[in-house]
Amino acid sequence: MSDTQLNRKKISIGGLLISLGIIYGAIGTSPLYVMSAVFRDTVINAEVVKGCLSAIFWTLSIQATVKYIILTLRADNIGEGGIFSLYALVRRTKFKWLLVPAVIGGSALLADGVITPSISISAALEGLRFYNPDVKTVPMVIGILFVLFFLQQFGSGFMWKPFGPYMTLWFLTLGILGVYQLQNNWSVLACLNPYYAFHLLITHPFGFTLFGAIFLCTTGAETIYSDMGHSNKKNIRASWAFVKTMLLLNYFGQGAWLIAQEGRTLQSFRGGNPFYLSMPESFIPYGIAMAVIATIVASQALISGSFTIINEVIRLNLWPKMRIKHPSLLKGQLYIPSINWILMFGCIGVVLYFKESKNMQHAYGLAIALTMLMTTTLLNFYMHMKRYNKYFIYLIITYFLLLELSFFIANMSKFTHGGWITLLIALILIFVMTIWHLAKKIRKRYVEMVRLEDHQQKLIDLSHDNSLTKYATHLVYMTSANNPEEIEAKIIYSILQKRPKRADIYWFLHVDVVDEPYRMEYKVKHVAVDDIIRVDFRLGFRVAPKINLLFRKVVEDLVKNKEVDITSRYQSLNKNNVIGDFKFVVVEKFLSYDNDLPAFEKLVLNIYFIMKHFSMSEAKAFGLDSSSVKIEHFPMVISQPKDLSMRRIN
Structure with a gap:
């Protein structure tokens, strides 16, 4: 126009x-x-x-x-x-x-x-x-x-x-x-x-x-x-x-x-x-x-x-x-x-x-x-x-x-x-x-959040653990946690337990949709210097969430301001100023059979996951490059069934 x-x-x-x-x-x-x-x-x-x-x-x-x-x-x-x-x-x-x-x-x-x-x-x-x-x-x-x-x-x-x-x-x-x-x-x-x-x-x-x-x-x-x-x-x-x-x-x-x-x-x-x-x-x-x-x-x-x-x-x-x-x-x-x-x-x-x-x-x-x-x-x-x-x-x-x-x-x-x-x-x-x-409301109500500071040292130690093969120089997760002090428990599980993922820097990206149509802002929080960084995007409801492009712009600004060093930390590559690789991990959930939900909520979630099956994946919806994205599927266990009465026999 x-x-x-x-x-x-x-x-x-x-x-x-x-x-x-x-x-x-x-x-x-x-x-x-x-x-x-x-x-x-x-x-x-x-x-x-x-x-x-x-x-x-x-x-x-x-x-x-x-x-x-x-x-x-x-x-x-x-x-x-x-x-x-x-x-x-x-x-x-x-x-x-x-x-x-x-x-x-x-x-x-x-x-x-x-x-x-x-x-x-x-x-x-x-x-x-x-x-x-x-x-x-x-x-x-x-x-x-x-x-x-x-x-x-x-x-x-x-x-x-x-x-x-x-x-x-x-x-x-x-x-x-x-x-x-x-x-x-x-x-x-x-x-x-x-x-x-x-x-x-x-x-x-x-x-x-x-x-x-x-x-x-x-x-x-x-x-x-x-x-x-x-x-x-x-x-x-x-x-x-x-x-x-x-x-x-x-x-x-x-x-x-x-x-x-x-x-x-x-x-x-x-x-x-x-x-x-x-x-x-x-x-x-x-x-x-x-x-x-x-x-x-x-x-x-x-x-x-x-x-x-x-x-x-x-x-x-x-x-x-x-x-x-x-x-x-x-x-x-x-x-x-x-x-x-x-x-x-x-x-x-x-x-x-x-x-x-x-x-x-x-x-x-x-x-x-x-x-x-x-x-x-x-x-x-x-x-x-x-x-x-x-x-x-x-x-x-x-x-x-x-x-x-x-x-x-x-x-x-x-x-x-x-x-x-x-x-x-x-x-x-x-x-x-x-x-x-x-x-979305039901899922949000039941999503388990943990304090990031409770796991901060574990992530730092993992980042410096040379006994593990490095998963990526920069490991990037999309998070739905509105509170910058929190993170989904599934993300921590993905990093620490579902094949421990060692990286030089852990990035957590959050997208907040605001009431203004074309607003484009971001905020950076250095949770742990040179180890953990959180970026909050504030995007208008008419702005396409092209995270690949937006994140690249954020990284360029941070490098320009000397807030982060994105060169590879492998000695041979660092010596030649080769930029480290960026790996995105997207956590997608499916409804677990091990749930004891009210009938209405179960019906809503079942229909939701059927519709989700025909919708675009989270990675594509966020405009992420498929060559650098890892999709991890986790069962969505919202409410555990009651204790089972099981008797051991000889």
């Missing part, structure tokens, strides 16, 4: 283009399906159209503008946003249960990442039915999805640059198309009055259900906050004025066209989508092509966002370790192969199951509402932490919770019509995060 893009202090052309190309992709494609979702099964009625337009205006104004643009963007975690960045800010409070809304919201957002490419690309391609009502769009959607996910492995850096200019053109086109229809009926602008929305809700027999479809206009509002790290708050807020204006012009233009067709149904028109039907007929082919490209842009942003979320939950110890690649130099650009293919098969499965975009809308709305509810919950604690006026907090949070809960219930009314798909995907993700988190 360029310096302009990273500038956190001012509005720039580059920053505005990034906001338009990456941050507003999802919300920018919502006009494709919102109006068709509202009128899919009903006769077009002018009063309903006016009520919908009013509801769309006020939903975008309050939900997107007030909640996200004005309030949530203030929850800036060193320039980064998103539900886990927000959780990282508020977890400093005494309320440990705040992990729950973070996990639920993050899972729903990942479910959204499965449904967004499916519904948006499907809706765009369904415009072809204007020319051929029997055209099969499913194979085309699957083909585009396959190509999109296949290209992820090469990095999306080459794709980001044209996104901004193209989405600028897209939004301008939306606005112009809206004005084209508004020329026939400027009176629909009276729907800015909230009266029409309240009237629809109160008088229409299915008003509450319609609001569930109307809520789709906020699709992508959550990504405004999640993708904040790509630009900055000033650029996002400045570009929102343009985006919102163009979106509203298009919605109101579709509304003007719908009012002119009062008494008819969308099914009576070729294509049946007011987004395309409100265009000049000669422009429809170009409109379809532009919509397909715009939905690909929106999908790319959601896919990249999904990789970022998974990377965050891995670093926060809520997900199995996975292989993460950095295919381009763009800041934060990630590629997680396993997640990429899971997302692809998930999207293809959704397309094959629902077949048409109109059938996906209820599943989509549920994911959006659930994510927003969880963000509001965390935002409440953030505002209290920042000492906002308490009456303002109660008023604004209560309003958002009631609004989002209403939309959630409205979408739940169509649970059997596809809403269950969202909850199923979210529940699977919640299950994995919950098991991983609980297992």
Whole structure:
């Protein structure tokens, strides 16, 4: 990412283009399906159209503008946003249960990442039915999805640059198309009055259900906050004025066209989508092509966002370790192969199951509402932490919770019509995060720690014991002990008893994941001069723990400061200034059969170790060079069984 893009202090052309190309992709494609979702099964009625337009205006104004643009963007975690960045800010409070809304919201957002490419690309391609009502769009959607996910492995850096200019053109086109229809009926602008929305809700027999479809206009509002790290708050807020204006012009233009067709149904028109039907007929082919490209842009942003979320939950110890690649130099650009293919098969499965975009809308709305509810919950604690006026907090949070809960219930009314798909995907993700988190807590509770000073002299004596063959010049262990005065008993056992490992210097490395996204610090403690050294890394939750590279930098600094001598201590090699070898030992545990655990903890740990079997090894997760790593497996004996009554016989 360029310096302009990273500038956190001012509005720039580059920053505005990034906001338009990456941050507003999802919300920018919502006009494709919102109006068709509202009128899919009903006769077009002018009063309903006016009520919908009013509801769309006020939903975008309050939900997107007030909640996200004005309030949530203030929850800036060193320039980064998103539900886990927000959780990282508020977890400093005494309320440990705040992990729950973070996990639920993050899972729903990942479910959204499965449904967004499916519904948006499907809706765009369904415009072809204007020319051929029997055209099969499913194979085309699957083909585009396959190509999109296949290209992820090469990095999306080459794709980001044209996104901004193209989405600028897209939004301008939306606005112009809206004005084209508004020329026939400027009176629909009276729907800015909230009266029409309240009237629809109160008088229409299915008003509450319609609001569930109307809520789709906020699709992508959550990504405004999640993708904040790509630009900055000033650029996002400045570009929102343009985006919102163009979106509203298009919605109101579709509304003007719908009012002119009062008494008819969308099914009576070729294509049946007011987004395309409100265009000049000669422009429809170009409109379809532009919509397909715009939905690909929106999908790319959601896919990249999904990789970022998974990377965050891995670093926060809520997900199995996975292989993460950095295919381009763009800041934060990630590629997680396993997640990429899971997302692809998930999207293809959704397309094959629902077949048409109109059938996906209820599943989509549920994911959006659930994510927003969880963000509001965390935002409440953030505002209290920042000492906002308490009456303002109660008023604004209560309003958002009631609004989002209403939309959630409205979408739940169509649970059997596809809403269950969202909850199923979210529940699977919640299950994995919950098991991983609980297992880590159980393991941590039972891990046996010993005082390092009680074994310090033994390590020094072993280091100088010439009767033993030297195992390595530098022996490096990864430790989970937060307290620098302690060390795992298994590590001491590995050094002293499981083939005594003589080394000139013993290194103990500990990684602490901090709440700031890109923090990179380290602290060195010389436990025993020239014999035992501990290094504590403090890494942000978005920093890849490439211990090989980070440790090398630490050693270089220590050598430069003359705090350590890393030349080999073999006389022949020392004389020629040959650097000593570094050997990493990683202790991996497996669940022993010799355990007497409570049933629930045993179930959690069994599932955990099954998942761990399919995850990346600790050595690879820490970015250690396999040629210099020794993996040692230890049985995890958490609770010894009771004494056995055994009698000796002759």
